[in-house]
Amino acid sequence: MTRNGGEVPVLTRPGRPPKEKDETLMAKIHGIVEQTNKEGAANSTNIVRNRLEQEHGVNISKRTVNRRMNEICYWGTGVRRNINHDSVKNVEYRHKYLDRRLANLTAQFTKDGKQRWIPKHPEVFLDESYCHLDHTAPARWITPGIPVAEPGRSPLLIIFAAFVVWYDKDKEELRSKFIDESVYIWPSIGKTHTKSGGAAKNHFDKE
Secondary structure, X not given: OOOOOOOOOOOOOOOOXXXXXXXXXXXXXXXXXXXXXXXXXXXXXXXXXXXXXXXXXXXXXXXXHHHHHHHOOOOOOOOOOOOOOOOHHHHHHHHHHHHHHHHOEEEEEOOXXXXXXXXXXXXXXXXXXXXXXXXXXXXXXXXXXXXXXXXXXXXXXXXXXXXXXXXEOOOOEEXXXXXXXXXXXXXXXXXXXXXXXXXXXXXXXXX
C-alpha cells in the first residue's frame, strides 16, 4: 500500500518463470540411467523420457531431460571420456611424467637473443593412430574414370610407432624422426601385424 492508500501493482517478469531444480526428478533419471547401464540396455533421451512418463507419470520434453542429465554431469553419445582419467594413480603418474619432462629441459638463447627450451637428452614418444585404407579428405578433386571408395568401407588399420626428438647442435635446431623398425601396422580385427622394413638404426646409434 502506498502513502496515499493505493495498492502497489505487482510487477511480473515476462516469459516463463524460472524453474528450480527438481531433486526428485534428478533421482528418477539417475535410477533409469543406472539400471539401463547395469543391464547393458540402450538409454537414449527418448527412452529415458518415455520411461519417466510410463513408470513415474512425469511428462517432460526431451530438451528438459537433456538439460537435467547435463546438470548431473552425464555424458552422451559422441563425447569421449575415459572413466579412469581422473583416478588417483593416473593423476599421480601425470605429475611424475611432467616432472621428468621439465627436468629434461634446459634454457638456450638463440643468436638473436630469444630464449627457448630444448631437451638435454633425446626423448622417445609413442604414437598410436587409426586410419582407413580408403581415408580421404571431405573435399577433394577426383580424376575421371578412377573409382573412389566411400570413406569407412575399407578395413581400419592400427598404426603404432615410436619417434625420437632431439636437439641437433650442429644445425642448431630441434629435430624429430620415426625410429626405424618401430612402426607396426595391423587391422583393428585380428592379431597379425606388419612390421616396418628398413635397417634397424636410429639416432641413438650416434650417441
